[in-house]
Amino acid sequence: MKNMKYRLLTALLLCAGLFTKAQISMTAQVPAAGVLQKAQLWNILLVSASEQPVDVRIILRLSDPHTNQPILTGVSRTFTLTKGARQVTVQDAGPVAYEYLSPNVDRSINGLLTVGNYLACYSLEVVNIKFGEQAVEDCVPFAVEPLAPPMLNMPADKSQLDAVFPQFTWLPPAPVNVFTDLNYDLLLTEVRTGQSPDEAIQQNAPVFTSTHIKDLYYNYPASGVALDTSKTYAWTVIARNAAAFAAQTEVWTFKLKGLPGKPHLPASAYVQLRKELDGNVAALSGSLKFYYMNVPGDKRVHYEIIGLNEQNTVVGSGEVNLQPGDNMLELPVEKGMRLSSQKTYLFRVLNSRNEYWQMKFVYSQE
Secondary structure (H helix, E strand, O other), rough: HHHHHHHHHHHHHHHHHHHHHEEEEEEEEEOOOOOEEEHHOOOOEEEOOOOOOOEEEEEEEEOOOOOOOOEEEEOOEEEEOOOOEEEOOHHHHHEEEEEEEEOOOOOOOOOOOOOOEEEEEEEEEEOOOOOOOOOEEEEEEEEEOOEOEEEEEEEEEEEEEOOOOOEEEEOEEEEEHHOOOOEEEEEEEEEEOOOOOOHHHHHOOOOOEEEEEOOOOEEEOOOOOOOOOOEEEEEEEEEEEEOEEEEEEOOOOEEOOOOOOOOOHHHHHHOOOOOOOOOOOOEOOOOOOEEEEEEEOOOOEEEEEEEEOOOOOOEEEEEEEOOOEEEEEOOOOHHOOOOOOEEEEEHHHHHHHHOEEEEEEEEOOO
């Protein structure tokens, strides 16, 4: 008889747990896309049909849907759920106990989630029922995107340029604090007859690309494919968070003006000065020919020639006159410069922004 009562009581408790489970529903109210604060992850609608109050807690697991890598977990405090609907916010759930599993998460209460795709999975647990503790589960995919994409600035759409090597500039996406590694890709392609600019970007092989640009500008290099004055070019910029796509600008076009009466200087004869040195070493003879984009608009800059095989001794210095924008300059090698054949040198200019623009070269006497 006692065994029968025990079994009956156990069955009733089990049914009560399952009944409670069936009478609680949960809907996570996370926007499908846009900028999202971490606190907004706790906007949840709970509906209970149970006549008895129940104590519940919510467990959140946030992960990357592509790699399944966990990003964070959060456990709410225990609170009482009565019959009817209840809109839960972070104030109801808090204090939330977080465990951060990625270094890229803002740990402040109202911190923004970084750009990317996410999967938020919620578990609601009824803590005062022995059987059927986990009452409800719900998973919601969403994407964090910037409110505004990057915007092209210069050269203006449908413009005609005098510059042989254009400078491209753009404005960043907003807000920038949703990025942990904001960088840009620049794409440039030819627009063929009958194509729209968007079709050209999508269908044609690029004339030029540059990736992982950290600045809001890029100077077309002298080493790039020479742009044709008879052709129209389309360009666009893609914003990325590390390697992940974030947003893209619209597509603009430009053309180069012809330069009648002026011989076109071959780009290969001029070496572009760079702000940061790389492994490239130019081979120069006779005069020093170089290309410099005068962004600050300086009228003149100071230059130095340093002998890298001569204990970094300055073997030549002086000033060169400039015009705003593109400058293709030729500096005669004078006797006072003391350049030796087959030796490696560093040529650099210092502009008004205290920036060095430079190149390495091996000099050969003619």
